[in-house]
Each structure stands twice: as C-alpha cells, then as structure tokens.
Amino acid sequence: xxxxxxxxxxxxxxxxxxxxxxxxxxxxxxxxxxxxxxxxxxxxxxxxxxxxxxxxxxxxxxxxxxxxxxxxxxxxxxxxxxxxxxxxxxxxxxxxxxxxxxxxxxxxxxxxxxxxxxxxxxxxxxxxxxxxxxxxxxxxxxxxxxxxxxxxxxxxxxxxxxxxxxxxxxxxxxxxxxxxxxxxxxxxxxxxxxxxxxxxxxxxxxxxxxxxxxxxxxxxxxxxxxxxxxxxxxxxxxxxxxxxxxxxxxxxxxxxxxxxxxxxxxxxxxxxxxxxxxxxxxxxxxxxxxxxxxxxxxxxxxxxxxxxxxxxxxxxxxxxxxxxxxxxxxxxxxxxxxxxxxxxxxxxxxxxxxxxxxxxxxxxxxxxxxxxxxxxxxxxxxxxxxxxxxxxxxxxxxxxxxxxxxxxxxxxxxxxxxxxxxxxxxxxxxxxxxxxxxxxxxxxxxxxxxxxxxxxxxxxxxxxxxxxxxxxxxxxxxxxxxxxxxxxxxxxxxxxxxxxxxxxxxxxxxxxxxx
Amino acid sequence: xxxxxxxxxxxxxxxxxxxxxxxxxxxxxxxxxxxxxxxxxxxxxxxxxxxxxxxxxxxxxxxxx
Numbered sequence: 001x002x003x004x005x006x007x008x009x010x011x012x013x014x015x016x017x018x019x020x021x022x023x024x025x026x027x028x029x030x031x032x033x034x035x036x037x038x039x040x041x042x043x044x045x046x047x048x049x050x051x052x053x054x055x056x057x058x059x060x061x062x063x064x065x066x067x068x069x070x071x072x073x074x075x076x077x078x079x080x081x082x083x084x085x086x087x088x089x090x091x092x093x094x095x096x097x098x099x100x101x102x103x104x105x106x107x108x109x110x111x112x113x114x115x116x117x118x119x120x121x122x123x124x125x126x127x128x129x130x131x132x133x134x135x136x137x138x139x140x141x142x143x144x145x146x147x148x149x150x151x152x153x154x155x156x157x158x159x160x161x162x163x164x165x166x167x168x169x170x171x172x173x174x175x176x177x178x179x180x181x182x183x184x185x186x187x188x189x190x191x192x193x194x195x196x197x198x199x200x201x202x203x204x205x206x207x208x209x210x211x212x213x214x215x216x217x218x219x220x221x222x223x224x225x226x227x228x229x230x231x232x233x234x235x236x237x238x239x240x241x242x243x244x245x246x247x248x249x250x251x252x253x254x255x256x257x258x259x260x261x262x263x264x265x266x267x268x269x270x271x272x273x274x275x276x277x278x279x280x281x282x283x284x285x286x287x288x289x290x291x292x293x294x295x296x297x298x299x300x301x302x303x304x305x306x307x308x309x310x311x312x313x314x315x316x317x318x319x320x321x322x323x324x325x326x327x328x329x330x331x332x333x334x335x336x337x338x339x340x341x342x343x344x345x346x347x348x349x350x351x352x353x354x355x356x357x358x359x360x361x362x363x364x365x366x367x368x369x370x371x372x373x374x375x376x377x378x379x380x381x382x383x384x385x386x387x388x389x390x391x392x393x394x395x396x397x398x399x400x401x402x403x404x405x406x407x408x409x410x411x412x413x414x415x416x417x418x419x420x421x422x423x424x425x426x427x428x429x430x431x432x433x434x435x436x437x438x439x440x441x442x443x444x445x446x447x448x449x450x451x452x453x454x455x456x457x458x459x460x461x462x463x464x465x466x467x468x469x470x471x472x473x474x475x476x477x478x479x480x481x482x483x484x485x486x487x488x489x490x491x492x493x494x495x496x497x498x499x500x501x502x503x504x505x506x507x508x509x510x511x512x513x514x515x
Numbered sequence: 516x517x518x519x520x521x522x523x524x525x526x527x528x529x530x531x532x533x534x535x536x537x538x539x540x541x542x543x544x545x546x547x548x549x550x551x552x553x554x555x556x557x558x559x560x561x562x563x564x565x566x567x568x569x570x571x572x573x574x575x576x577x578x579x580x
Contacts, residue, residue: 075557078558078561082564085568088568089532092572227547239541278569287562
C-alpha cells in the first residue's frame, strides 16, 4: 500500500465530495425542475462552461488511454491532436444554432429538437436510444480509469474487497449527482482542471529534465513508431486511417448527449462561441498528455520489475500511473491519481445526467407518461441517473474490460448516424423524417457491420476502391451512405407526397439569443 | 440579410475550414525534419495548428461571425 499517495488521494477525493453536495446551493434554482437539475437553469457563463465542456471532453479515459496508445503504438495515437482541433470550428458554426432553437423552445436534449423539427416521435426516439447506447460504455470506461489508479496505489484485494474502493467512489458520484444535478460536475470540474494542469505542467517540465530533454525522449522511440507507416503499394495504410479517425471523431464528438448538455447549459450563444476559441487550450494540454506516453517509453517503466505485475494486468493503460510513480515522490503521484479519478467523476456525472434527460424527455414523457409534470420529470431523471450508473458499475465489475472498450468504439460509429437529423436539421428541413429514419438504420447496420468484420477490435475498415485499399474510420465511411439514402428516399417520399409533419420551429429561432 | 453580409460570412466559414486542410493531408507532415527543440516536425506541426485554430476561432468571434 502506497500510504502517502493514498492519503493525498483520499484528502482530495473528500474535498470534491463536499463540493459535489454544496453545489446544490450554487446559483440556487428549483432542483425539482428538469431544466434546473439537468441543465443548471441554462445560466452557465463563459468560465463555467469552459470547465464543464473541458470536463466533458477530456476525461479520465483520455488521460489514461491517449498516452497508452502513444506508449504502445506510437505516432497513430497522436490522431487526438487533429481530432480535437477540428472539433472547434465545426462546433463554432453549427452548435450555437442548436442552443438558440433549444433556448427558444425549452428543448433539453437533441432528441427534443428532432421531435419539434420533424414532428416525429419515432425519429426522436432513435436519436435518444442511439445517444444512450453510445454513452453507457463511455461511463463504464471512466470507471476503468479509476480502477487503474486505485490499483496503482497498491490495492490488491480480490473479489468484493478489491472492488470496494471503486464502489465507494461510485456511491459518492451517484449521491451528489442525484442531489445537485449538473451543478455538481460543473463545480468539481474546476478542481479537476486545476489538479490536471498542476500535474501535467510539472510533468512536462520535470520529467524531460530527468530524461535529458525532449531530443533524448524522441531518440528512445523506435523509428517505426516515431512516424506513421507510409503507404506500401496499393494500401494507403495509416495515412487514411489517421485522417479519417481524426475527422470522424471530430464530427461525432458533439453529438454525444453529454456534449449537447454542456452546450445547452450555456447562458448565451456568445458563451459557446467564446468557448470554441478558449477550448483549444485543452488541446494543448492533451498534446502534452500524449507526450507522457513517449516519456514512459524513454523512462523505461515497462522494463522495471517493480511495475511488471501491473503491466501484466492492465497492459499499456498502466503507462501513465507507472510514469507518475517512477518520476515523482509518492505524495505527488497521489495528486496525479486524484486528478485522474476526479477526471472520471466529472464526465461520468454529466453523461449519466444527459442519458437520463434523454430517457425522461424522449422515452418516459413521450411514451410512458405523456402528461408528466416538470416535478415528475425531474424525479424520473434523478432516478434514471442512478440506474444508468449502476448499469455502468455492473458492466465493469462483472464483464471483462475489453467489452467496454469495444462498445465505446462502436459508440462513435453509432452516434455519428444522428448527424443528418441533428446537424443538417439545424439548417434545413428538406430531408424527410422517414428518409432520415431509414438512413439512420442503414448507417447503424453498415457501421456496425464494418466493425464486426474487424472482430470488434478496431473501428478501422479497409475499404477497397478498385485496386486501392483505403483503411478508414467506419463512422466516416458509413455516414455518407446514411446521408445518401436519406436524400434518395426524400426525393421518393416527396414524389409520393408522404406527409412531412409540422415544423414547430421558425427560421429566426436558430439565430435567437438572450439579450 | 444583405449580399455583402452573406459574402462576409462565407469568407469566415472558409477561413474556419483552413485548419482542416492543414491537418488532413497527412503525407505533408509525416516527417522528422525539420526538428525544433528536439521535437520532430510531425509533432510540432500539429501542435502549431492547435494554436492557429484557436487564433482563427478567436478572430471569427471578434468579427462577430
């Protein structure tokens, strides 16, 4: 047991627990209303939104998985850089429109918007179900992050005793999310970021000094991992994989319910736009975090017998914890572990809130209890947030970790299929609701099928174009099929004069702003 | 919306697309040289694009696009 690290960890964890409960009183609102519990009354300004979206996008899984990929596979792991930088111009242009129309009509989820825009409960339902399906494994993966750092502090119990720290962390998470709603992760995100910045900035200064500078670190990386493998013959290899993975992930990211939630809780369009030029600061941090993978290679942690047992159990996901243990005094490693674990709580809370908003608005209220009052909605959402988290916990405790990772890969492929209904819908209602539905279905089947051909181990599908093989992200490959089918069927349905339903929104709603 | 207003908007939209052009053509930057402060081109080139993207979105914000 690593006592100094554990002491610091428990202290910081206790601090955020208190904050999580105090958050209920912050910018007080009636938490028996979904708008208050699930969107914190849409009152978050630039600074809070920055922390909240940062907590959304840069999760414990990011801190563990990105350096792990760089550590294990090299340059390909850096796709996270072009990915996160392509997100912001896209969101800058598109998502203020979603904020405006949602603010005007009181929409809490992207499905609410789809419901209002296309007058189709069914289309809204599939968007909601896709969102929930894509988010669940993502929550489970946050737990993997907590699991790894708990193990790094020397918890080696088996069975229930071994799982106890994780269960405690989750009970805390569930309790403060239940009482405080979105306010809790927003407040905790501030602490999480401070800790992350302290740890990362210290790490990128101190560790290269220990290792003799960046030139030395890069010199330790094998030549075949330092750069992407150039295409050989008629196979574009990692070039097309790298670019499509980055672009597809960028387009998919803000369709995730927890990101939509972050956008909708902002107090104005300006707040979102301002954030899109401030959020790249996190991309810089992400780049530095990715470098930790190379530092772990250069520090030789994988050859250190002290960490052999952990590497055997956790594989390259143990790279960052090993590097922290190797390079810092135990108490500072504890700060790093706390930062990672708290970095899991924030997105897990927002994801569970966003999923329960979807369930409540687009399944419960739509199909189960049409006349639900705002108080009943809020109660249902709170209850759902507990169920969603219990599901994620059971997932991690009872199923092998690889399923969570595989499902999360599929999650990206699935969520991008909602882009036509949501993003194109923000600009035009030309696409017919039934055409969108069938396009979605085709995209889901094709995308899942592509990943299935890779035995669910990779979402990179080797597309054959004539003699050329173009490996690429299944999400990006299935999206044009989805859109193509939607266009063709729209033409057919219009020719048949199939009713298109009534649009609840007006074109000016998409530019609407708070005074 | 006036036509100059629309043209202005399109100008900014095209500018916001520049980072995509910058990072999507992988063969251009998949190389070691020139190395800067010990960091191969592949890495600092993409790092630099993060900063350029932030500047472009910030300019768009101040131009009230």
